[in-house]
Amino acid sequence: MEIGGLVINRKEVAKLAGVSEATVSRVLNNVGPIADRTRQRVLEAARQLNYHPSAIAQSFVKRKSGNIGVILPYVPKVHIFSTYYFSEILSGIGEQVKRNGYDLLLLFLTPEEELNYAQYFQKQKIDACIILGARDVPQERKALLELERGGYPFCLVNQRFEGCRYYGVDADHVTGSYEAVRHLAEQGAKDIAFVNGPMMYSNSADRLEGYRRALEEAGLPYRPERVFEGNYSRKSGYSLSASLTLQGSRPDAVFAANDRMAIGLLQGWKEKGLEAGRDIALAGYDDSDAAKLTGPPLTSVDVPFFEMGGRAVEHLIRQMQAHSESIAGEPFYEILPTRLMVRPSSKFNPRK
Numbered sequence: 001m002e003i004g005g006l007v008i009n010r011k012e013v014a015k016l017a018g019v020s021e022a023t024v025s026r027v028l029n030n031v032g033p034i035a036d037r038t039r040q041r042v043l044e045a046a047r048q049l050n051y052h053p054s055a056i057a058q059s060f061v062k063r064k065s066g067n068i069g070v071i072l073p074y075v076p077k078v079h080i081f082s083t084y085y086f087s088e089i090l091s092g093i094g095e096q097v098k099r100n101g102y103d104l105l106l107l108f109l110t111p112e113e114e115l116n117y118a119q120y121f122q123k124q125k126i127d128a129c130i131i132l133g134a135r136d137v138p139q140e141r142k143a144l145l146e147l148e149r150g151g152y153p154f155c156l157v158n159q160r161f162e163g164c165r166y167y168g169v170d171a172d173h174v175t176g177s178y179e180a181v182r183h184l185a186e187q188g189a190k191d192i193a194f195v196n197g198p199m200m201y202s203n204s205a206d207r208l209e210g211y212r213r214a215l216e217e218a219g220l221p222y223r224p225e226r227v228f229e230g231n232y233s234r235k236s237g238y239s240l241s242a243s244l245t246l247q248g249s250r251p252d253a254v255f256a257a258n259d260r261m262a263i264g265l266l267q268g269w270k271e272k273g274l275e276a277g278r279d280i281a282l283a284g285y286d287d288s289d290a291a292k293l294t295g296p297p298l299t300s301v302d303v304p305f306f307e308m309g310g311r312a313v314e315h316l317i318r319q320m321q322a323h324s325e326s327i328a329g330e331p332f333y334e335i336l337p338t339r340l341m342v343r344p345s346s347k348f349n350p351r352k
Contacts, residue, residue, distance in 0.1 A: 010051075010321075022317055026066060034101065067105040068097050068316060069126035071117060073133030074109045084288035085305060086132065089157060092309025093130060100317050102127070102209065115143035127317040128153035128336035130309075137202040138327035153319035155312045160202045165331040168203035169311045173203045176212025176301040176338030180283040181255050183340060184301070185218035186253055188233045189253035189281055193226040193263070195240055196257045207257050208286070226251065230261045237261030241268025245280075253281035253348060259288040259300055266294055266345075277347040287341050299323070299346035302339040311336070 011044060014021045019042060021163075027034055027042040028249055045051075070093055072086070097104045105126055109115070120126045134140055141161060147154050148166070156168035184192050194211045197204040212222050228243065230236030241264065244254060256262035262284030266276055276282035277296045284291055287302035311334055 003197050004136070012049055013042065013045050013051050016040045016049065020100050020317075021321060022063065025103055027139065028244040038165065045059075050205050056074060064127045065124050066103055067126045068093075068313065069105045069107050069120055069129040071107045071109065071120075071129055071131045073135075074113075080145070080204070084286060084290070088305035089132060089192045089309040092306035092311075093313055094309075096313035108271045115139045116146070117143045118150050118152060121147075121150065123168045128155075128320055129314065130155050130157055130312045132157055133161040134161075135198075135201065137200055142162050143339075151323065153316050153323060155315045156203075156306055157312050158203055160333065162202075166333070167315045167331050168313065168333045169308045170203070170333070171305075171308065171334050171338050172335050173206035173303075173338070174210040174213070175284065176205040176303065176340070177255070177257075178214045179210075179338075179340045180285065180299070180301050181214035182218065183281055183342065183349070184241060184253040184255060184281055185214060185220060185251070186344060187281060188221060189251075189348045190253040192253045192255060193244055193251040194255050194257075195228045195237060195244075195261050197261075199229075199231060204257065211255060218221070230257075232258050232260060234260045234264040234267075237264025238268045239264070241265045241272075244270060245269060245274060250280065253346070256282070256284045259284040259286045259291045262298055262345075263290060263294060266298075276345040278349060281348040282345045284345075286325045287339075291341070291343070294345070296345050298345035299343045301340050302341050304312075304336045304338070307336055 010021045015025045019026065019038060023038065024042050027039050028046065047165060070090065094104055107120060109291070116132060117129065117131065122127065131154060141164070144161070144164070144166065154167065156166055158170055160168055182193060192215065195206070196208055199205055207226070215222050228240050230240055237260065242266065244251065244322060248339050254265060256265060261284060265282060269276065269280065275296070282298065284298045284300040285303070287300040291298040291300040315334070
């Protein structure tokens with residue numbers, strides 16, 4: 001809308017009303033639940049500025065649900081909300097979704113379900129979505145390509161796809177892993193094993209890169225037989241604890257790609273009379289609440305999962321605003337820093 005040579009847009013209305021642009025859009029197009037006081041404030045600001053949304057923008061928004069969806073993976077035998085990784089990311093997402101005037105819709109995949117993320121938009125269940133637990137497999141790539149071709153707003157968290165340019169938020173897992181392994185080497189460990197996750201996750205590849213880089217800089221050889229694969233569960237760490245403590249082949253230290261696997265290692269070693277920080281050095285990853293409560297407390301890499309969830313929502317809001325105003329935007333992939341938290345489990349005692 002142009003008045004006196006000035007173009008009045010949704011941003012000016014939002015500023016005058018003291019709300020987000022998304023809230024202005026929802027009020028003016030009567031989408032989703034809005035508090036009466038907020039609605040009146042927005043309507044009054046629009047009246048004062050003589051603002052009227054374009055017909056194109058109105059028709060786009062009126063087809064919307066007012067929901068931001070979070071697509072969650074099928075994780076067998078895991079209470080997903082008790083998992084630190086998911087609970088922290090979802091908390092960050094939920095806070096920003098509410099702040100921007102949307103509702104949150106959780107969408108759970110089932111093992112037999114064909115990946116078809118576009119259906120949630122086509123059925124008008126969601127306006128945008130965040131995808132957690134994405135895997136680099138052909139079915140996933142196909143589903144993401146359908147979203148891209150359909151022009152649907154989406155954002156990946158903690159996963160990237162080589163050769164594709166999607167919106168995403170991640171942590172610097174290369175540096176995080178590098179710092180954990182470098183710390184173990186600085187303690188005097190010469191034989192450092194690595195318990196990683198499946199390589200269909202980009203963060204597993206990143207952690208492997210950080211592990212190899214730290215070994216190289218410490219002048220230690222990279223030995224493929226010292227790299228083990230779990231599935232990020234406590235049980236997989238427990239199962240691998242025996243392989244890592246075979247008589248005559250026990251490493252000086254172990255770096256685990258998440259705290260759940262590290263805790264499984266601790267439990268398995270304890271049954272064999274071994275203790276981290278005394279018999280073998282150990283570092284985990286994620287810096288979950290449990291890392292501070294283990295015996296001994298677990299050295300771990302702090303990952304800003306809460307902030308990652310919040311930033312993913314912010315990227316979605318920008319995509320939706322650009323879409324409604326027919327503005328082309330370049331995909332933005334953001335990487336947040338990690339931090340090593342040193343505790344007694346990584347203490348190294350050379351065997352006599």
